[in-house]
Amino acid sequence: MLDYNRNFLKSHYGVPFSESPRKISFCTHAIQSPESIFVIPDARKDDRFKNNPLVTGEMKAIFYAGVPLIDKGGHALGTLCVFDHKPRTLSDRQKNTLIALANQVVNLFELHRQNLENKALQKNLLKKNSLLKDFAGVVSHDMKMPLANIITTTDLLKAKYKELLDEKGLDYLNYLKSSSFSLSEYINGILLHYESDNLTINQRELFDIHDLLEELEDLLNADYKCVIHLPETNHLINCNKVALNQIFLNLIGNSLKYSDKESPEIYISVDENDDFYLFEVKDNGIGIAPDKLGEIFDLFTIATDKDKNGNRGNGIGLSTVKKLVTNLGGKINVASEIGKGTTFKFTARKADIPTQISGPEYDTSKSYKN
Structure with a gap:
């Protein structure tokens, strides 16, 4: 992976360090190359690398092949690359394989980023759902008592003032009571819906x-x-x-x-x-x-x-x-x-236990019909 001034190895094998200055990095050239794969068969014969400390020093990076890791936005984040201590060439099959592996690395980066975003979103949704459940519980509880009072008061009005009310007035009271019961059932349904998460x-x-x-x-x-x-x-x-x-x-x-x-x-x-x-x-x-x-x-x-x-x-x-x-x-x-x-x-x-009942205490021939 490459940032402004360094090349750091997110994952590596056979390389004795985890980062190096970007100015001596082979990968800097690879991410700027218009080709899908950047290959240096023998760095000792390439004017860009023959004096590079990675070539002349202990690492002896003679051969290099790198594929840019390009995200969905078209940005080259780094490379998937291989080195060797001696000159090499790659067959078309080897090049295609390295390109395919690089694409898989990018896919894994994307999945990892997506997973982190999903976890953050899930955490936020759980928090909001918890707040909504608390809100529903408080509001429902606070509404139950007034509704009970409305229903009781309606019955009292009908019992006490029945003789003074015409048919239309009684219909209004019946409608008021019916609506109150409907709202009460609605509130109970909402509470049960949210409480079902606990079952x-x-x-x-x-x-x-x-x-x-x-x-x-x-x-x-x-x-x-x-x-x-x-x-x-x-x-x-x-x-x-x-x-x-x-x-x-x-x-x-x-x-x-x-x-x-x-x-x-x-x-x-x-x-x-x-x-x-x-x-x-x-x-x-x-x-x-x-x-x-x-x-x-x-x-x-x-x-x-x-x-x-x-x-x-x-x-x-x-x-x-x-x-x-x-x-x-x-x-x-x-x-x-x-x-x-x-x-x-x-x-x-099911849980991993037997569930079929047999034995004299159960009459399996009984139809159980009313």
């Missing part, structure tokens, strides 16, 4: 997948009349239970909210291979338009204007699901057909 693949516990799904089924059946078909085969899962619970809660909840059937049905299957748990959630709901499938996992993107109760979604749930699946070392994809239903498939990376 990682390394936070594992051993649990029966049926236990988790049956708990969710009881919770969701309180609000929706539905049939949820659980997996017929039992699996013991070693995974982040909180993350998996949140994934299923979002996917099953969406299937129920966006159903146009009198009896919504959801089919859940679980399988595994050597490396991953394989999950599937399939419904018979309204489906998702083809032009929306590519963006439904984007934050604040809404696939359908309103759910079965007339409420508008906030576009946070599926984005959170994808983040959680990614944190579990897996991937998620979706297939859908308008009017027939939607299928989500996702994976989670």
Whole structure:
């Protein structure tokens, strides 16, 4: 590498020093040469080098070949070069090889620079993301209490002044309460989205997948009349239970909210291979338009204007699901057909332990259908 007044060797072999004055450097000539490779077969016969201390001294640099290291901006940073103590010539193949190696050196310099920039950018993004999470947490917390007050006050107004309000006045109060609930759900979604960063693949516990799904089924059946078909085969899962619970809660909840059937049905299957748990959630709901499938996992993107109760979604749930699946070392994809239903498939990376249950305590013939 060359700077204003010195030639320093970033990497070298067979040379007894790490830098020398630029004024005696062979490489100074190489980076100024219009040729792609600069070759001196015998420096003792070249007027530019015959009195050079690198030639006449202990180093005895008789032969030299150097290729300029030229960056994307066209600047010669230094050279990749070879010396010998006796005269030499290079074949075309040797020249092309040296040129190819020099190009690789430049590529490595560029990758190293890019890596340093990416690390700096990542550090900056992590800092900004942390500040954003803190901001979201503080703002969300500060908004929850006023919203709760609005909802409570609305109920009090309806109870106390119902006789004094006409139908339109009651509609206003109902709208106020509904909007407050929507905003509260939105705030909870944002908090969950940022808190999902803390749920990682390394936070594992051993649990029966049926236990988790049956708990969710009881919770969701309180609000929706539905049939949820659980997996017929039992699996013991070693995974982040909180993350998996949140994934299923979002996917099953969406299937129920966006159903146009009198009896919504959801089919859940679980399988595994050597490396991953394989999950599937399939419904018979309204489906998702083809032009929306590519963006439904984007934050604040809404696939359908309103759910079965007339409420508008906030576009946070599926984005959170994808983040959680990614944190579990897996991937998620979706297939859908308008009017027939939607299928989500996702994976989670396994730990190296057996997960298939067998034995008299588990009835694998049970269908687990409500």
